[in-house]
Amino acid sequence: MGTATLEPTSIKKGFKSEEYFINMGPQHPATHGVLRLLLTIDGEIIKKVDPDLGYIHRSIEKMCESNSYQQIVHLTDRLDYLSSHINNEAVCLCVENALELEVPERVKVIRTILGELTRIASHTLWWGVMGMDVGAFSSYFYGFRDREMINDIFEETCGARLTMNYNIPGGLMQDIHPNFVKRVKEFIPHFRSKLPEYDRLLTGNIIFQKRTKGVGVLSKEDAINFGASGPVARASGYSCDVRKYHPYSALDKINFTEALDTTGDSFARYKVRIAEMWESLAIIEQLIDNIPEGDHKVATNAVIKLPKGEFYQKVETARGEFGVYIISTGTKNPYRVKFRSPGLSNLSLLNHIAVGGKIGDLVATMATIDIVVPDIDR
Amino acid sequence: MNSISNMIDWFVSTGVLNMAMIALIYLTVFAVLGLFLVLLERKVAAWFQLRIGPNRVGYLGLFQTIADALKLVSKELTGTVKADKFLYNLAPYFVIVTSLMALAVFPFTRDLQAFDINIGVFFLVAISSIGVIGILLGGWSSNNKFALIGAMRSGVQTISYELSVGISLLTMVILTGSLQLSEIIEVQKSGWLIVQGHIPAIIAFMIYMIAGTAETNRAPFDMVEAESELGAGYHTEYSGMKFAYFFLAEFINMFIIAALATTVFFGGWLSPFGITDSLPWMGLFWFLAKTFVLVFLMMWFRWTFPRLRVDQLLTLEWKYLLPINLVNLVLMAVIVWLNLTIQI
Numbered sequence: 277m278g279t280a281t282l283e284p285t286s287i288k289k290g291f292k293s294e295e296y297f298i299n300m301g302p303q304h305p306a307t308h309g310v311l312r313l314l315l316t317i318d319g320e321i322i323k324k325v326d327p328d329l330g331y332i333h334r335s336i337e338k339m340c341e342s343n344s345y346q347q348i349v350h351l352t353d354r355l356d357y358l359s360s361h362i363n364n365e366a367v368c369l370c371v372e373n374a375l376e377l378e379v380p381e382r383v384k385v386i387r388t389i390l391g392e393l394t395r396i397a398s399h400t401l402w403w404g405v406m407g408m409d410v411g412a413f414s415s416y417f418y419g420f421r422d423r424e425m426i427n428d429i430f431e432e433t434c435g436a437r438l439t440m441n442y443n444i445p446g447g448l449m450q451d452i453h454p455n456f457v458k459r460v461k462e463f464i465p466h467f468r469s470k471l472p473e474y475d476r477l478l479t480g481n482i483i484f485q486k487r488t489k490g491v492g493v494l495s496k497e498d499a500i501n502f503g504a505s506g507p508v509a510r511a512s513g514y515s516c517d518v519r520k521y522h523p524y525s526a527l528d529k530i531n532f533t534e535a536l537d538t539t540g541d542s543f544a545r546y547k548v549r550i551a552e553m554w555e556s557l558a559i560i561e562q563l564i565d566n567i568p569e570g571d572h573k574v575a576t577n578a579v580i581k582l583p584k585g586e587f588y589q590k591v592e593t594a595r596g597e598f599g600v601y602i603i604s605t606g607t608k609n610p611y612r613v614k615f616r617s618p619g620l621s622n623l624s625l626l627n628h629i630a631v632g633g634k635i636g637d638l639v640a641t642m643a644t645i646d647i648v649v650p651d652i653d654r
Numbered sequence: 655m656n657s658i659s660n661m662i663d664w665f666v667s668t669g670v671l672n673m674a675m676i677a678l679i680y681l682t683v684f685a686v687l688g689l690f691l692v693l694l695e696r697k698v699a700a701w702f703q704l705r706i707g708p709n710r711v712g713y714l715g716l717f718q719t720i721a722d723a724l725k726l727v728s729k730e731l732t733g734t735v736k737a738d739k740f741l742y743n744l745a746p747y748f749v750i751v752t753s754l755m756a757l758a759v760f761p762f763t764r765d766l767q768a769f770d771i772n773i774g775v776f777f778l779v780a781i782s783s784i785g786v787i788g789i790l791l792g793g794w795s796s797n798n799k800f801a802l803i804g805a806m807r808s809g810v811q812t813i814s815y816e817l818s819v820g821i822s823l824l825t826m827v828i829l830t831g832s833l834q835l836s837e838i839i840e841v842q843k844s845g846w847l848i849v850q851g852h853i854p855a856i857i858a859f860m861i862y863m864i865a866g867t868a869e870t871n872r873a874p875f876d877m878v879e880a881e882s883e884l885g886a887g888y889h890t891e892y893s894g895m896k897f898a899y900f901f902l903a904e905f906i907n908m909f910i911i912a913a914l915a916t917t918v919f920f921g922g923w924l925s926p927f928g929i930t931d932s933l934p935w936m937g938l939f940w941f942l943a944k945t946f947v948l949v950f951l952m953m954w955f956r957w958t959f960p961r962l963r964v965d966q967l968l969t970l971e972w973k974y975l976l977p978i979n980l981v982n983l984v985l986m987a988v989i990v991w992l993n994l995t996i997q998i
Contacts, residue, residue, distance in 0.1 A: 296799065298799045298800070304885060305881050305882050305885065306882040306883065320803070320964055320965075407960065408882060409882045410882070410960040410961060411873055411874065411876070411880070411882065411959070411960045411961025412958070412959060412960040412961075413699070413703070413873075413957060414699075414702050414703045414957050414958065416703075417703035417704050417705060418703075418704070421704055478960070481959065481960060483874055483959055483960045483961070483962055483966075484960045486962070486963070486966055487960060487961075487962070487963055487966075634963055634964060634965065635803070635883050635884075636880070636883055636961070636963040636964065637963065639882050639883050
C-alpha cells in the first residue's frame with residue numbers, strides 16, 4: 277500500500293489523452309467505510325488502484341497487550357463487525373487450546389449454530405449492498421428483511437445485535453434463551469423460501485450478469501499468491517475452507533460441501549456466497565435438533581494466565597480465514613497479539629484485478645471482495 | 655394615471671397580460687406537479703422495498719416534498735471557491751427552463767394547450783437537447799473531477815439516445831403525417847397510433863421508453879449520477895435551490911417523456927373507445943391517467959434494474975437500438991404505403 281502519492285504515476289506529453297488522479301474516499305458510498313482509494317484513471321479506464329489505509333486504525337493489537345484474555349474477546353467484535361461472533365470464537369478457542377480446556381459439547385454446538393447464523397447475516401447484508409453498488413437499490417431492503425430475523429435471534433440470546441460478546445474463554449456467557457431453538461427453526465424455512473427470491477431479483481438479471489461476468493477476474497495462482505481466503509479464493513477454485521480442513525467446535529461432525537467455482541470473476545464470487553448461504557442453512561439444520569444438554573461453560577480462573585508459548589487458532593469468518601496469534605510469557609496479559617484478518621489480504625488483490633476495467637467495474641469488484649474496513653485497519 | 659391605464663389597455667389588447675398570466679399558472683402548476691412526482695417516486699420506491707415511505711408531514715405524507723422544497727429554498731447556497739462562477743450559476747437555469755418550456759406545447763385536453771405550433775414534436779426534441787447543456791456546464795464549471803466525469807457521461811449518453819427518441823417519434827410521424835401535436839391527436843380518433851401502426855408502433859414505443867429513460871438520466875441509465883461510482887455526479891457541488899432545479903427538472907423531464915408517449919402512442923386526451931366524448935373536461939383526466947401509468951412504468955424500471963456500465967450503455971444504443979430503429983422506420987413507411995394500418 278505504501279505512502280500516498282498525490283501525483284499520477286505517468287502523464288503522457290502533448291495533446292493526447294492524459295491520465296488523471298482521483299480520490300475515491302475516504303468518504304465515498306462505494307468504499308463501505310473510511311477506505312481511501314487513490315485511482316489513476318485514463319478517461320473511464322482504471323490504470324492503478326492504490327488503497328490508502330489507516331483512517332480507522334484503533335491499534336487494537338496493541339490494546340490487547342494491556343488487557344486480560346477475557347477483555348480481548350470484546351475487542352475482536354470491533355474488527356469485522358459483521359462476523360463478530362466468529363471473531364470472538366477464534367480468541368476463545370485459542371485461549372482454551374492454550375489452557376488445554378475441554379469445553380462441553382453443548383457449547384461447541386451452540387457456537388457453531390451462532391457462527392453459521394452470523395455468516396448468513398453477513399452474506400445477506402453483503403447481498404443487499406452488492407445490489408446497491410451495481411445500482412439496484414431494492415435488494416438492500418430485501419437483504420435487511422432477512423438479516424433482521426437473525427439479529428432478533430441474537431438479541432434474544434445475548435442481548436446484542438451487532439457486537440455479540442457471547443463467547444467467553446471456557447464457554448458462553450449465559451445459556452441460550454428458551455425460544456432459541458424455536459426461532460431458529462422458524463428462520464430456516466423462511467430463508468429457504470426467500471433465497472430463490474434473491475436469485476429472481478438479482479442473479480438472473482441480464483444487466484447484473486453483464487456487470488459482473490468477466491469483471492475482476494482472479495486466477496487460482498494469484499489467489500494463492502496474494503493470500504486470499506474465503507469466498508474470494510474459493511470463487512477462483514482454491515479450496516481453502518478452514519471449516520473443512522481444520523474443523524473447530526462442532527464442525528468436525530457436520531456434512532457440508534464447500535462452495536467452489538472456477539471462473540474467478542465477480543459473478544463467481546457472487547454465486548459462491550449465495551451457495552454458502554444454502555450450506556450454512558444445511559449446517560444449522562443438522563445441529564439445531566440435537567443440542568446436547570449440559571453446562572454452558574466450564575469454570576476458569578478469574579484471572580487467566582496462559583502458559584508460556586505461542587498459540588495460533590484460525591477460523592472461517594464470512595470473509596475468509598481469520599487467525600489469532602498469541603505470544604504469552606505466562607502473565608495475565610499477552611506479550612503480543614496478532615490478528616490475521618481476511619479483509620487485508622483480499623483487499624491487496626484489488627490493484628491486481630481492477631486495473632483495465634471501468635470505474636463501474638471497480639465498484640462491482642470491490643462489492644464482491646466484500647471488504648469491511650475496520651477489519652482491514654484494526 | 656392616464657398613461658398607466660393606457661399601458662394596461664395595451665397589455666390587454668396585445669395579449670401580453672394573458673401570456674404572462676398563463677405562464678405564471680403554468681410555472682406554478684408544474685412546480686407543484688414536480689414536487690408531487692418526487693413524492694410519488696418515494697412512495698413507489700417504498701412499495702417496492704417493503705417500506706412505508708414518507709407518512710409524517712400531512713395526510714399520508716402529502717406535504718413531505720413541500721416541506722423539503724421549503725428547506726431547500728431556505729438553505730444557504732454553498733459552492734466551491736474554484737468554480738467558474740458565471741457558468742456554475744447559469745447551469746441550473748438551462749435545465750429547469752428547458753424542462754418547463756417543453757411543457758408549453760402539450761395538449762392536456764381539447765382546449766387546454768398553451769401553444770399549438772405546427773412543429774410540436776420537433777420543438778420537443780430540440781428543447782430536450784438544450785437541457786443537456788446545463789448538465790455539461792454544471793459538471794464542467796464545478797471544478798470537481800467526479801462532477802466532470804458525470805457531465806461527460808451525460809453528454810455522451812444524451813447525444814446517443816436522442817437519436818433513438820427522434821427516430822422512434824419519426825416512425826410515428828410517418829403515420830400521422832403531421833408534427834403538430836393537436837393534429838396527431840385528431841388522427842387518433844380512428845384508433846390510437848399504437849393500434850393503428852401495430853407491430854412497428856409497438857417496437858417504436860419500446861425503443862422510445864428505453865431511450866426516454868436514458869434521456870432523463872434515470873436508472874438503469876443513471877450513469878450521470880451513479881451514486882456508488884461518482885457520489886452525486888454532475889450536481890455534487892450544488893446546494894439549496896440550485897440543486898432543487900436539477901432535481902425538479904429530472905422529474906418534470908420524466909413527466910414530459912411520459913406525456914409525449916401518451917400523446918404520440920396512446921391517443922393523448924382521447925378516452926378509450928370514446929366513452930367520455932360527451933364530457934370534454936374528462937380529457938384532462940384521461941391524459942393524466944395515461945401519463946401517470948407510464949410514469950409508474952419508469953419508476954418501476956428504476957427500482958428494479960441494476961445500472962448499466964457506461965460502455966454497455968453505448969453498445970446498447972449504437973449496436974442494437976439504432977439499427978432496429980432504422981429498420982423499423984422503413985417497415986412503418988412500407989406499412990403506410992401499402993395501407994396496412996388498422997383503422998377502427
